Amino acid sequence: MRYRTDYNPTQLNNSPQTLMIGPWRLQYLAYATHSHDSRQPVLFIGGAFQSFRSFSHEVGELLADHPVILLDLPGQGGNLQPAGELSLEDLADLIAGFISELNLPAVMPIGLSYGSALAALFACRHPGKCYRLLLSGVAAFGRPGARLLLEESLHILEQGDIKLFAQGVVSGLINPLRIEETGISPTFQKALLRQLQRLSGSDIQRYQQNSRRLLDFQGFDAHPKCPTLIIAGEYDHFTQPWEHAHFAAACADAEFAIINNADHLAQLERRPSCSQLYLPFLQGRTLPMQCAGVRRIKSHSLLQLERRQEARTPPPQAQARLRSIDGREWHAEIVELGFFGGLLRTEYTQQLPVRGWQLLLQELEPQGILLVHQSTQGAAFIFTHADARASQALAHYIRRAYAYQGLTYGRERLSPSQALSRLAGPNL
Structure with missing residues (x-):
């Protein structure tokens, strides 16, 4: 691997490099402090529509200590290649193929939202290629309510109502009842809503393929064995904290933390709180016991986390x-x-x-x-x-x-x- 050494956030808008593995096109950008860096690289695997620009802050933070690679698999991020026939497992195997083709050492994936399922599957299926693993927004989609909402979004798309579809997705990513706590601005919400309302035909096709891929996923039959850090937003109702905790409990060597006053977009909403955890974790240092805005959950309490996020009581008018x-x-x-x-x-x-x-x-x-x-x-x-x-x-x-x-x-x-x-x- 030959890394670029001239990182500037504006370069994340540039055309990425391309690697073909069989018929599949993988797009990536790779940076380090020197061009032939042999250290374990951090590998960003974002949500289905997250662009490389989403990680400009994190890349700048990490480059002093690690090479950083941003990867878009077929149908993910800015990679527009349709890949409806590929399963989550197939995409996870493409990550392993990427590492082999470029002769990389074991990597440290950071998987966010949809990317968390891909990163976790990669770690399970190719343990020798995964050095450490960081996950947020673990999207295993075993909860019946989450599956129903995903199916409903596909149904609304089939009916051609893009406005209803967009609002439903925004309400899933941003907890509407906790805006005061999370501090997400109306401007950001409107921008996200507009982005979803303006999806192109190919974008809608990718959403449908990604969603069906998640719905077809039968769940994890194994869990990561490498050191793993899992973080969850306190008010994430899309991929809920207790689901993250159960996943952490099944891992061989996992730590779990809740980011206070955040929901599904924790790494965007509470960057300083998240950085207190992932910077020492990626460096192999012991995580601090006390972090501002963070609640560490001990291993013996992982399966005891409250599942219901809100009070359910008889209404004033039944x-x-x-x-x-x-x-x-x-x-x-x-x-x-x-x-x-x-x-x-x-x-x-x-x-x-x-x-x-x-x-x-x-x-x-x-x-x-x-x-x-x-x-x-x-x-x-x-x-x-x-x-x-x-x-x-x-x-x-x-x-x-x-x-x-x-x-x-x-x-x-x-x-x-x-x-x-x-x-x-x-x-x-």
Whole structure:
């Protein structure tokens, strides 16, 4: 491998180098402090639509101590080559082929979001080529609710409603109920929404291929054996902290930490907090026990992490209606309600379809829902949050319910008057 030694963040906009492995095109940029650096390189494997520009800050931080390679596999990032026939395992094997073709030493992958599944699979299938591993947003997609939302996004795309699709994706990546804590600006949200609304035909094809690849994935039958660091955003409801913790518990040598006041985009929202962990980890140093904005979870507690991120309680008004896609309505009783879902009972006596429902709650606009499972206790459902206005109205409704019942808001326990004072606004 011959590295470039003239790194400047603006170069991440340049055309990447190309390596062909059979019919597959891999694109990459490689930097180091000297051109023939023999140290273990850091290998960035980003989310499905993350460009190399997303990592300009991290590359600048790491170059003093490590060579850095940014890699786009077929159909990922800026690599536009369609690859619908490739599985996650196939893509992980292409990473190994890349390392072999360029005669690299064992690498240190940083896998984020969709890239975390690829990086983890690579580490499992090719342990001799993986020196250390850092994961965030572990996308194993074993949780039924996550799978349903991904399937729903594909269904909306097939219907041709790009606006609903874009809003649903944004609501998955950015926790709408925790904007105050995560500090994500409206400007960033709008920019992300516009980007998704303007996806080209080839971009939509790539999203469909990537999503189906995740849905086809049967799960990990082995876990990484190398030193592994896993970080999760405290309010990540897309790939939840407890899922990260369970993955860490299955690894041979893993450490796990939660980044406070962050969600799925933790490395963007709380860069200094993340840097306190990944810089010493990649250098092989012991992680600091106390880090500002970080909560370390000990190994014996990994499987005890709370699974439910929000309180689910009876709503102020339990009576509701369930509307089907053909306009028919049935009486429903809300047993539990939260911002992301709840439990209802209905007079409908047959098994309910999963898709095609709206929940009509007093004071609120119709809310799109998907039914996760049904039992004698009722039907568990999740909100799709594909309608921004309806989602915002639900957020205010839920926050009022929190306030009146004195439930936990963030990590504080507030009295009703304290919670109401924080929520004062035109929609209360």
